[in-house]
Amino acid sequence: MPQVPDLPLDGLYGEKIMDHYRNPRNREQVPDPSLEAEEFNPFCGDRIILQLRLDGQGKVSLVSAVSEGCSIIQATASMMGEALRGKTLPELEDLSRRFHSMMRDNRSADEAAEPMGDLEALQVVRRYPVRIKCALLPWVALEEGIKRFRSPTS
Ligand code: ZN
Numbered sequence: 762m763p764q765v766p767d768l769p770l771d772g773l774y775g776e777k778i779m780d781h782y783r784n785p786r787n788r789e790q791v792p793d794p795s796l797e798a799e800e801f802n803p804f805c806g807d808r809i810i811l812q813l814r815l816d817g818q819g820k821v822s823l824v825s826a827v828s829e830g831c832s833i834i835q836a837t838a839s840m841m842g843e844a845l846r847g848k849t850l851p852e853l854e855d856l857s858r859r860f861h862s863m864m865r866d867n868r869s870a871d872e873a874a875e876p877m878g879d880l881e882a883l884q885v886v887r888r889y890p891v892r893i894k895c896a897l898l899p900w901v902a903l904e905e906g907i908k909r910f911r912s913p914t915s
Contacts, residue, residue: 860877
């Protein structure tokens with residue numbers, strides 16, 4: 762049974778968010794991941810477990826983004842997982858930076874000219890400032906995973 766969304770999400774962007782929320786992608790565990798991270802936000806019970814496998818060229822070949830909590834984190838985790846495949850770590854960091862700019866509504870003209878696919882839909886979450894954190898949590902996990910991958914001892 763699909764749950765009722767906890768935000769009024771309408772229009773094209775809202776439909777995209779609901780599609781990812783109802784049919785989340787990349788929920789299969791990645792065996793022997795190159796990097797992984799878990800983040801939790803007690804405010805709305807959001808949790809994300811991110812696992813990535815890198816191929817010999819340092820590009821993301823397998824993605825697992827398993828989330829629970831509100832509709833926003835679940836849709837974001839699904840959309841982000843789709844966007845990561847085939848990218849190198851510096852490209853992931855660039856994507857994360859651009860996503861943060863979009864959510865703060867201060868994208869440069871260059872950034873706005875290079876759309877981010879389904880992730881663009883999440884700009885509607887800016888209407889609910891308290892929920893922006895939900896859309897950022899998967900990116901916190903991504904950045905934490907990259908940091909630990911580069912300095913495993915710290
Ligand atoms: Zn949330």
